[in-house]
Amino acid sequence: MNLTNLGLAQRPDLFDAHTIHWHGFRNVITFFDGEPTGSIAVTTGRVFQYVYRPRDPGTYMFHCHVEDVEHVHMGMTGPVWVRPRQNVTNPGLYRSGKFAYNDGDGSTGYDREFPMFCSEVWGDSHWADAHIQLPEWSDYDPDFCLLNGRVYPDTLVPNGPIDTTHSTNVLAIQTDANGDLVAPAGRPDLQYQPYSALVTCNAGDRVLLRFANLGFKESAMTLVGLTMRVVGKDATPMKGRDGTDTSYEATTVSFGAGESIDAIFTAPAHSGGSGPDVYVLYDRAYERTNNLGGGGRRTEIRVYPANTLPPQTLPNT
Ligand SMILES: [Cu+2]
Numbered sequence: 011m012n013l014t015n016l017g018l019a020q021r022p023d024l025f026d027a028h029t030i031h032w033h034g035f036r037n038v039i040t041f042f043d044g045e046p047t048g049s050i051a052v053t054t055g056r057v058f059q060y061v062y063r064p065r066d067p068g069t070y071m072f073h074c075h076v077e078d079v080e081h082v083h084m085g086m087t088g089p090v091w092v093r094p095r096q097n098v099t100n101p102g103l104y105r106s107g108k109f110a111y112n113d114g115d116g117s118t119g120y121d122r123e124f125p126m127f128c129s130e131v132w133g134d135s136h137w138a139d140a141h142i143q144l145p146e147w148s149d150y151d152p153d154f155c156l157l158n159g160r161v162y163p164d165t166l167v168p169n170g171p172i173d174t175t176h177s178t179n180v181l182a183i184q185t186d187a188n189g190d191l192v193a194p195a196g197r198p199d200l201q202y203q204p205y206s207a208l209v210t211c212n213a214g215d216r217v218l219l220r221f222a223n224l225g226f227k228e229s230a231m232t233l234v235g236l237t238m239r240v241v242g243k244d245a246t247p248m249k250g251r252d253g254t255d256t257s258y259e260a261t262t263v264s265f266g267a268g269e270s271i272d273a274i275f276t277a278p279a280h281s282g283g284s285g286p287d288v289y290v291l292y293d294r295a296y297e298r299t300n301n302l303g304g305g306g307r308r309t310e311i312r313v314y315p316a317n318t319l320p321p322q323t324l325p326n327t
Contacts, residue, residue: 011062017054021139027051028086030060031075033224033268034245037062044075051076067094067111068245069220069270071127079147079226083132085159085202087224089125091325092245093179094118106321110218110272111247117257118241120218120274122322124209126291128307129156130225150226154305155298158207158326160200161305162292169326170194170204181205181326206326207309209291213280213316219291221263221271229307232262232294233275236311242272262294277313286312 015028029051031044040048042060052058074086094112101107104119111118130152135145157165169181171192176182183204184192193201211217219238223229241248241257248257263271281287292308293299299306 011060012057013052013060014057015052015054021142025054026081027053027076028074028081029076030072032062032070032090033072034070034270035062036065044072046076064092066245067092068242068247069110069222069272070245071222071224071268071270073224079150080135080145082224083130083135083150085129087129089127089220089222091123091179091220104216110242110274113241113247113249117255118218118247118272118274119216121215122209122211123218123220123325124207125158125205125326126207126219126221126231126309127158127205128221128223128225128229128231128293129159130154130227131156152225152227154301155225155227155229155293155307157293157307157309158205159203160205160207161301162299162308163305164197164200164203165207165309167194167197167200167206168208169206170200172324172327174324178324181324209309209311210286210314210319211277211311212314212319213277215277216274217277217311219271219273219275221265221273223265223267223269226267227295227298228264228266229298230262230264230294231307232292233311234261234290234292236275236278236289237261238263238273238275240271240273242270244270277311280313280315286314288312 013030018024029044037043043049070090072090074081094109096109096112103116106121109118131154132152138145170183173182173184191201191204237259239257239259250256265271289311299308
């Protein structure tokens with residue numbers, strides 16, 4: 011993975027370096043870890059190639075570790091997923107051949123997977139940056155809680171146009187001739203929030219929700235009317251040392267800053283009414299699902315009759 015630091019065209023007085031911190035990964039040495047006092051950082055105008063050999067499957071996140079609170083807040087963060095070897099060595103354990111972990115029994119097999127990435131925006135800090143003032147990060151007090159970088163109802167808007175020249179494991183957004191992101195159709199305001207948080211599936215599908223939190227507040231995500239099974243926590247399968255199944259059912263999953271949860275639900279039979287059945291997924295902390303009076307960390311699960319949607323080929327589609 012290459013990290014290129016282009017600097018800030020409108021604020022040349024700011025010359026911070028950037029890094030990629032492999033949050034939660036086990037590193038033999040710190041050289042590529044991204045924590046700037048113990049590893050290399052990328053200064054303005056430079057390119058650096060990060061190399062990492064993933065070991066343990068699961069849901070992780072990356073973030074820039076320079077001026078951590080500020081840079082994460084400005085969007086230098088996102089989910090990272092490590093696939094289990096079982097996808098190749100034993101795909102017959104579940105019909106899709108896709109698993110969250112090397113479970114040995116198909117219990118983490120899924121048909122569709124979606125990121126549920128929780129982050130935050132503090133309006134005052136952006137005002138300060140826009141007015142050449144220094145944000146005081148010890149006053150951090152986010153106004154907006156986001157899901158995949160958006161607030162409801164924008165969370166339901168489709169992804170930006172997808173660049174299919176990348177791996178099937180990566181949901182890359184198309185870029186224009188200048189290398190800038192192409193906005194979702196009809197929504198130029200979402201150019202830099204290109205990822206949808208809408209979940210679509212067929213009745214009977216097993217759907218993996220990969221929750222991760224790179225904000226500073228705890229998330230408590232509630233799926234109304236459906237039960238999830240928590241199969242992983244912080245990229246660790248829910249199994250005891252002796253193999254005991256420690257997965258559990260829940261309608262709400264709570265996870266703090268830097269934590270992740272892998273939860274699978276099975277989409278119920280369709281009601282027979284017109285259109286998909288809709289279930290709501292939201293952060294049950296009122297201020298986080300409401301923000302400053304609208305929007306918030308909330309999205310929908312849309313369940314279609316069996317065999318309506320084709321098999322998922324890219325995550326979050
Ligand atoms: Cu940075």
